[in-house]
Amino acid sequence: MTLPQDAAPPDRGRPEEIRAVPVRHPGRWVAVVVIAVLAAMLGHLMVTSSVLHWDVVGQIFTYPTVLAGVGRTLELTALAMVIGIVGGVLLAVMRLSKNPVLSGASWIYIWVFRGTPVLVQLFFWNFLGALVPKVGIGIPFGPTFASWNYNDLVGLFTAATLALGLNEAAYFAEIVRAGILSVDEGQAEAASSLGLTHAQTLWRIVLPQAMRVIIPPAGNETISMLKTTSLVSAIALEELTRAGQDIASRTFYEIPALVAISFWYLLMTSILSIGQYYVERYYSRGTNRVLPDTPWQKVRKNLLSFQRHEGAVG
Amino acid sequence: MSIEPMVRAEQVHKSYGQVEVLKGIDLEVQPGQVFCLVGPSGSGKSTFLRCINHLEKINAGRLYVDGELVGYQEKNGKLHELPDRVVAQKRRDIGMVFQRFNLFPHMTALENITEAPTQVKKVPKAQAREQAMELLTKVGLADKAGNYPSQLSGGQQQRVAIARALAMEPKLMLFDEPTSALDPELVGDVLDVMRGLAEDGMTMIVVTHEMGFAREVGDSLVFMDGGVVVESGHPREVLTNPQHERTQAFLSKVL
C-alpha cells in the first residue's frame, strides 16, 4: 500500500512553544507563614535565653575532652559497623544455606542478639570476666597452651565494640538476607550455567545487586549506631556523650554541654547521610538509565525552577 | 556409526514433589545438530533443558553429555553425586540462553561477557576483552560494549546473552525460548545470530515456538507433551505431516 502523494501533512511550521500559567499553591504560602512564625519564636528563645550561653557552647564544642570523645565515638561506630557488616553478611549467608546446622545456628544467634536490649549486652560483655575469668588457647576440655585474664584481654573499649558490633550483626543479617532474596533467581541460574561456583555467584553476581536494597537501611543502621554509642557511657567509657556529661557535672553548664554535643552528633550524621547518598548512587548504576542527580544538582534545579515560576507569574 | 552423541537421554524422569514433570524421555542429539524441542506450555521442555546442565537433578533414568553422566559418577554400579565444584566445571562446556536474558544488570555488555572467562577460566583481562569484542562484533553489537543491559533493547540483550554463553567456548548450547520475550520485529536479529551459529557447526538444543526457524535450520525435532516425547523426526516431516493427533492439534494452533 502506498500513500497518495497529497496525503503528506501540509507544512505549517513548528507550533508555538507552550507558555502556560502554572497551577497556584495557596497552601504553600500558608505553610511558609506558619513555619516562619514558629522559627522566629524559636530563634528568639535561643538568643534571649539565659541558660543557653552561646559563647560557652562554642568553648565546649572545641574542648579537648569533647574532641577526644568525638574521636572515640567515631572509632566505636566504625569498628562496630565493620563487625556488624562482616558478621551480618556471614549470618545471612549461613541463614540461606542448605546446611541445616549453619542456618539453625544463624537463626539462634539472631534470636538471642535481637531479643535482648543492647544495653544489657553491653553490661554482659563488660562483666563477662566474672563468668570466664581466663581465656586460653588449647584443646577444648584438654590441656591449655596459653591463657590470659579476661579483663586484661577485653578492656572497656573492646567490650563496648564487641557488644555493639555483635548486636548490629544480628540486625544487619536480616538486611542482607532481604537484599539477597530481592535478587532475581535467574541471576544465580545464569551465573551457575556459566560455570561460576556458589561463592563466585554470591560475591560477584548476587551481593553487588543486593547492595541496592541493602544500602539505604545500612545507612540508617550506621547513623543509628553513631547515636547508640552514647550508651557505652553507661560502662564509664569516655566518648562524646560522657565527655559532655563530665563537663556538665563539673561546671553546671548542662544545657550548653547538651547543645554542643548535639551539634557534634548532627554534624556527624549529616556527613554520613551525604556519604550514603553517593554510595547509593554508585550501586544504582545499570538499574537506572540515567544516574540520579547529586544533592547539589538537585538544589540547582530547584532554584532554577523557582526562578522560572517567578518569571511565569510575574 | 560409532560417534558419541552429544546428549543421550535414557528414560529420564523428573518430579517436583508428587508431580511428575518428565515421564521417561529418550532422545539423542548428535554433534553439530540443531535439535528443536517443541510442545505446549507445561510439557516439561524447560525442565528437560535444565536437567542437561544439572540445574535440576533427575530422579530416574540416565542422562549423558558427551558420553559423561550428568551430575553423577558411576562406581561399582552405584551412582555417586559429584561435588559442586566438579558440576560447576562441567557447566562451563554447556552454554545456556534464557527466555528472560538474565544478563547481569550491574555490568556492561562487555563485562557480562568477560565475567566467566576471567573468573572461571582465569583468562587474562586484556585477552578476555579482546575476545569479547570479537563476539560482540559477531552478534552485531560492537558499538554497544559499554552499555548496561537496561540501556539495550530486548533483542540486543538476548544477543549479548548469546555472546556471553559463547565466551566460554561451549561444545553445546541450550536455548530456552530465546525469542518469546521479544517484540516481533526484534526476533529476526536473534534468529540470524542463531542461524550463524548453526552454520558454524555448533550443537544446539532449541526450545522454540518459531516453527519457521525449526523448519529451516533444524536437523531434528521432538514434540513433547505431558512429560513424554510424542513424536520426533526431521522438522520438515513432523511439521508438514504430523502423525500423532496431539502434534496435529498443537501445530494447528501455532502455525
Ligand SMILES: Nc1ncnc2c1ncn2[C@@H]1O[C@H](COP(=O)(O)OP(=O)(O)OP(=O)(O)O)[C@@H](O)[C@H]1O
Ligand atoms: N520448581 C518447580 N516446582 C514445582 N513445579 C514445577 C517447577 N518448575 C516447573 N514446574 C512444573 O513443571 C511443569 C513443566 O514445566 P516447564 O517449565 O518445564 O514447562 P515448559 O514446557 O517449559 O512450558 P513453557 O512453554 O510454558 O515454558 C509445569 O507444570 C510446571 O508447573
Ligand SMILES: [Mg+2]
Ligand atoms: Mg519453558
